[in-house]
Amino acid sequence: MPEDDARTASADAYWKANVRLLLTLMAIWFAVSFGAGILFRDALDRFAIGGFPLGFWFAQQGSIYVFVALIFFYHWKMKRIERRHDLDD
Secondary structure (H helix, E strand, O other): OHHHHHHHHHHHHHHHHHHHHHHHHHHHHHHHHHHHHHHOHHHHOOOEEOOEEHHHHHHHHHHHHHHHHHHHHHHHHHHHHHHHOOOOO
């Protein structure tokens, strides 16, 4: 049964790393979409990208770009986590 204990410990560590990664990435996306697009919009509107105020840009485009970048980062990081826990194919 020690093998089952090791497998359970590895599975627990894998899921802990997975959930920690998800919470971190969701916090980043929340900060960009809600924070930059709504809370800090007035401060960001002093700057412009392509003629549009930066707060408006984050609310309309920036959060989408960050979300797509986070998807690619999640994929890359999960591959490393799976390798570390010997779960890759």
